[in-house]
Amino acid sequence: MLAVVCVEPGKLALEDRDEPALASGMVKVKIRSIGICGTDFHIYEGSHPFLEYPRVMGHELSGEVVEVNSDSTLSIGDRVIVNPYLPCGKCIACRKEKPNCCSSIRVLGVHIDGGMTEFLNVPEGQLYPANDLTFAQAAMVEFLSIGAHGVRRGEIKSGDRVLVVGAGPIGLGAAIFAQIAGGSVAILDLNSARIAGAVSLVKGAKGFVLDSNTDSEIGQYTNGDMFDVVLDATGNKRAMESSIKYVAHGGTCVFISVVKDKITFDDPFFHAREMRIIGSRNATKQDFDTVISSIKNSMIPIDLLNTHTADLRDLPQKLPQWLGEQDVLIKAVVTLN
Numbered sequence: 001m002l003a004v005v006c007v008e009p010g011k012l013a014l015e016d017r018d019e020p021a022l023a024s025g026m027v028k029v030k031i032r033s034i035g036i037c038g039t040d041f042h043i044y045e046g047s048h049p050f051l052e053y054p055r056v057m058g059h060e061l062s063g064e065v066v067e068v069n070s071d072s073t074l075s076i077g078d079r080v081i082v083n084p085y086l087p088c089g090k091c092i093a094c095r096k097e098k099p100n101c102c103s104s105i106r107v108l109g110v111h112i113d114g115g116m117t118e119f120l121n122v123p124e125g126q127l128y129p130a131n132d133l134t135f136a137q138a139a140m141v142e143f144l145s146i147g148a149h150g151v152r153r154g155e156i157k158s159g160d161r162v163l164v165v166g167a168g169p170i171g172l173g174a175a176i177f178a179q180i181a182g183g184s185v186a187i188l189d190l191n192s193a194r195i196a197g198a199v200s201l202v203k204g205a206k207g208f209v210l211d212s213n214t215d216s217e218i219g220q221y222t223n224g225d226m227f228d229v230v231l232d233a234t235g236n237k238r239a240m241e242s243s244i245k246y247v248a249h250g251g252t253c254v255f256i257s258v259v260k261d262k263i264t265f266d267d268p269f270f271h272a273r274e275m276r277i278i279g280s281r282n283a284t285k286q287d288f289d290t291v292i293s294s295i296k297n298s299m300i301p302i303d304l305l306n307t308h309t310a311d312l313r314d315l316p317q318k319l320p321q322w323l324g325e326q327d328v329l330i331k332a333v334v335t336l337n
């Protein structure tokens, strides 16, 4: 079967691999669509903090069931969405029903080979029905669920003022779900093109382009109160440190994106606000369900988010090209027929 392999940083190759045999507890899925995300670009560029090459990337996956074990509740031909966060099922986080932050989590396409291939064995519990979603839409559920999870972590309530920092795909997802949760949403980014795109997609959101006036503009906009919840989706140390200063007294800062660095903050500033600073990692079935039902209810401009497409066979040419189109690229979805 066909597989696209990241052989080493900067090198993608088409390979012919053996089709996996169905294992117990697993479902064999024919992969149909693969979303490409920042993680894949980092793996390709060699900037991912922990990664062994060669690796078959691909964790934003949809497909159809082609083979099941006799005890399976799925049927051949079912359209499915893959939750790529494989938990151990035993650790303290798993015991607390937080498999998204399992202490020995394995992520398809990162720690183990993922879905840039024709067939993949997936544990049955990691598959959710895609029902009426197209394969491309279904492959976009995973990245949106990251934002939905961040919003849930932030416990956003109707009427809350929410600032999303970073208008990349994860930030856009967070902004969309913050709005669905009833938040009054503003989005901040360095890049004016990204802000223009973000406010056209997230109707009613206020956009701020980061410059020397941002602090006073945000102060005016919030009547000096700042935001009930700040959702940071930058993965940038400086941005994350300044996200904290936009949190209101009694408010919350959620770090959705991770940075391989130390974040520092001023303790009196933090204490005076009795601020919560919390992490948000991956997503759970509940978040996938939220995303799936929001797409079904036409609450997400799902097709507008899919800015780039390609056939999997062309990915070794396309992926390096997309690296240079980050201003206009929201979500690239690769298909396999």
Ligand SMILES: [Zn+2]
Residues within 6 Å of the ligand: 036, 037, 038, 039, 059, 060, 143
């Ligand atoms: Zn992703």
Ligand SMILES: [Zn+2]
Residues within 6 Å of the ligand: 087, 088, 089, 090, 091, 092, 093, 094, 099, 102, 103, 104, 105
């Ligand atoms: Zn675990």
